[in-house]
Amino acid sequence: MDTYIAVDVGGTQLRAACYPQGETKPLLQKRTSTFGKDGTPVDRLLDLIATVWPDHATVKSIGVAVPGPTNHKSGILYRAPNIPGWENLPLAQIVQSRFNTRTALGNDANMAAMGEWRFGSARGHQNVLYLTISTGIGAGVINDDRLVLGQNGLATELGHITVLPDGPLCGCGARGHLEALASGTAIARYAAEQLAQGVPSSLSITPNPSARDVGLAAEQGDPLALEAITRAGRYLGYAIADFLHAFNPSIVVLGGGVSQTGPLLIEPVRQAMTERVMSPEYLHGLAITTAALGDNAGLMGALALAESISK
């Protein structure tokens, strides 16, 4: 039997699974924490892969989703903000040498996009825009059945597109990026600012309300919370109009915790996007949907990546 191994590296947790060729139900699946007393995160990752290695089957290739930008050609992870010391780490080569099996890396947002494209909401589409909206905003684009990677694997960092030139500071240091306006962090920050200015809200009794708290308050009809969600949705819609002009996808998939806010977020997205799009052909037949794979998107994307390199 031929199999693939998929690995999802997170800042708190490592996951690995072994899949028979052509199947999405794993033979074996394990997880462990990223940091622990016995070994570095790299050691722990290698050990975890060994625990899902099949006894009586061949592993054709290994795909690894990592939480940071990667170079798809060299298999180097440039950096992982949540894993100290992971800088210019040749992780594909480390795994490949240890297991003598072809290995490729992809950043988590690109892997989630691949997962949704191959196994989730975007199955059957050739041109996919995937956005994940949680603490930050990540993205992945499939153009004509291929992931858009660019020269060094750094393409489709769509959370870092300027939406409002004089807008709030982004985590990356620039002003007015989409991530600084529509991520969970941005929603929570906006609500906190409004509360600090004395805007009345049911949120005033919650210490440091999170984007999730804001979403729940919005569902209860709280005006400040509704405004915070609508505002984020509108900026997201403006940005998506730009992304339609840039990539002309047939489907937009929204993943990440914030996208689970549902219609309160999606409706302003749709409205702002429709307002700003330059011609109706971009909207013709365009699907807008939420991601299907949840926490498994990265792992399933790593499986799709493993499959793609073994061809």
Add this chain to the structure above:
Amino acid sequence: MDTYIAVDVGGTQLRAACYPQGETKPLLQKRTSTFGKDGTPVDRLLDLIATVWPDHATVKSIGVAVPGPTNHKSGILYRAPNIPGWENLPLAQIVQSRFNTRTALGNDANMAAMGEWRFGSARGHQNVLYLTISTGIGAGVINDDRLVLGQNGLATELGHITVLPDGPLCGCGARGHLEALASGTAIARYAAEQLAQGVPSSLSITPNPSARDVGLAAEQGDPLALEAITRAGRYLGYAIADFLHAFNPSIVVLGGGVSQTGPLLIEPVRQAMTERVMSPEYLHGLAITTAALGDNAGLMGALALAESISK
């Protein structure tokens, strides 16, 4: 002998040329005006192709550059703003049926990008961002050796990305698009507005100064003209930073009349782009250059398209 025919359709002029396989020097090249007494623009186009048809050689395929958005799958031209009546025109099929030869269409900016990639400034690159800055702003992107087209051929309309949400109106009806801030039209408009406000300038003696007039005055050190060019360059640089994040090219090629303004435009572009880019990896090894093919870019791109479909 095998040959290809390339056609460049403009709002005032039609050009066609026949190239031996593997060569960029045409066997035969002809041009005519788009409008005339004898026949519609389609008739004139078909007649022109017939005049460059080789007597003793096979035509393997025909590539046509057109001045408007096209669907690469159906070979339909959605519209050509400068050619009345050309709407949802199945031009690839019309040419293909008439000559019984495989034919493909591409919009002029995409074709110029292909031309520069195969035969011009971007030869040897796999990931190319091409921008043409003249009356409007057009673009084409090569990702991993393929033109980015999207679902319906409408991708990379990068002149219509919002740079300044409350900025000036764009020809497409939206506000603050790149084209409304950095095209030749935008430069001329900005200069006219400043002149109307009484800003002193050597341009005040020129009736309705064009972008070219502004560029020439800037070269002479006129402060208003310099400001108009620098302003356009800065907006272009901000937008290019976004495009680097979106496409991660290894080369940026600037074509179109306005790009010939030279360093007075390119320096502010470079500076603004560097200011706004989120991490230095995007700039590592990045070339910024002007287009090499001039008016031939569309025709050479149509040749590259013809070659690509005959494989």
